[in-house]
Amino acid sequence: MRADRLVSLVLLLRQHGRMSAAALARELEVSTRTVLRDIEALSAAGVPVYAERGRHGGFALLPGFQTELTGLNHDEALALLVAGSRRGAQAFGLGSALASAMRKVVDALPESYRATAAGAAQRLLIDPETDLLSRRVVDEEVPDAVVAEVRRAVFAGHRLRIHYAAADRSPTWRTVDPIGLVTVRGQGYLLATRSGADRTYRLSRVLAAEELDEPAQRADRVDLDRAWQERGTRFRAGDDQVTVLVRLNPARRENLVGTAVAVHAEDADADGWLRLEVAFQDTRHAEWALWQLGASAEALAPQWLRTSLRDRAAAVAATYAVLPADDRPEV
Structure with missing residues (x-):
């Protein structure tokens, strides 16, 4: 230990x-x-x-x-x-x-x-609840009974039965071989294998857990740093990943690069703006990242992303085109 x-x-x-x-x-x-x-x-x-x-x-x-x-x-x-x-x-x-x-x-x-x-x-503060922009860091809440059961199975080397609610799916029971626990920015993860395949589960989505008497099928020693990096690499290279061509104000480069999965190419246009080919985890991630940059970025391709951002901007513009009736000034 x-x-x-x-x-x-x-x-x-x-x-x-x-x-x-x-x-x-x-x-x-x-x-x-x-x-x-x-x-x-x-x-x-x-x-x-x-x-x-x-x-x-x-x-x-x-x-x-x-x-x-x-x-x-x-x-x-x-x-x-x-x-x-x-x-x-x-x-x-x-x-x-x-x-x-x-x-x-x-x-x-x-x-x-x-x-x-x-x-x-008193002179040291680690991981405050908000950053300098007063953005609150939200820790995911996991019932103590659930995380305690998961933790016991990890340390004892026993198999674990969890009732897991994956994103956009109904909760199901599954039996896994736990490897270790990882926390990143207040979010906890269980690294495990299922039928021999690597799996990563968010603790906040584990609705119930039960430690089994069966020994887990896992190696005696593990390098969690390496295991986490390898899973991160596979996640970023997933089948849902999308590549986007972006025209960008150079002042916002770090904002884009900081949220993208990877930057495949980068050049400067004649007017000083940048042209980048970047990868995102999926379509929702790509749309969210470009929307945050507003007029400082233009998605040149693919066309579906341009259309999606245009329609979203049009809907917002329509919302603010006319003041609510109660707020219109009297004539």
């Missing part, structure tokens, strides 16, 4: 003092990248780990630091591993466990560090 590795990392630093990431990786039998992620999780949880640069540098705990980690239960230790993202803990149903674990960590800090840690925590 990663929770055991987190405890082992702290104990190694307490026993050996300063250690390099490579040395910690050898002791823990993981990659240096995993060690760095664990160090970040510990720091986010208030454990005073610091880095020293240079040839003989490495990671160490502040002198005199003592803590009793055995007081953490399984869910609390697990919550610390996602402490770098409060939204991650919420998405996996670990919000209350994270709060409890943090209280224990703070309580275990030496008296001289508690006030300093509390003051420093």
Whole structure:
């Protein structure tokens, strides 16, 4: 379990003092990248780990630091591993466990560090609920009972039966082999296989879940980063993907590129505007992306997209052509 590795990392630093990431990786039998992620999780949880640069540098705990980690239960230790993202803990149903674990960590800090840690925590804000434009980040809500059942099956390595409501389809029951859980911008996903084929399920669409006694058909070890990237690549190259030729005001380039799946070609017109060939996930995605850009972009092809945007703009113009009767000024 990663929770055991987190405890082992702290104990190694307490026993050996300063250690390099490579040395910690050898002791823990993981990659240096995993060690760095664990160090970040510990720091986010208030454990005073610091880095020293240079040839003989490495990671160490502040002198005199003592803590009793055995007081953490399984869910609390697990919550610390996602402490770098409060939204991650919420998405996996670990919000209350994270709060409890943090209280224990703070309580275990030496008296001289508690006030300093509390003051420093007030100077940091991670994943606020709104951005600078006051756009609210909406976290998907998943019933605790559902996400807890999914989580148990993932950790126990058991098959999972879920009542799943796919987009635009009636809910159906299906049995899957769970691989792992991923959270992205407040949205939780279950990575699994079904009849040997890769599947990705949004947790917010899981209406009910039941852990089965059967062992899941899956590898003993998994690289979730790689698995997520591979599924993302396949998703972006799906059968519904559409390619659009766009004429664009260069000031809005980042807006378009930021939402497109891929940019296949890009040139500049004589008037300074850009001409791009971009791919979108599907027809709805293409129409939405171009509509957001208003008069700063023109879809040159395909024709169905031009027609759709024209009809949409005409409907909006007609709506605002005449004031509602109650709002017309008196003559």
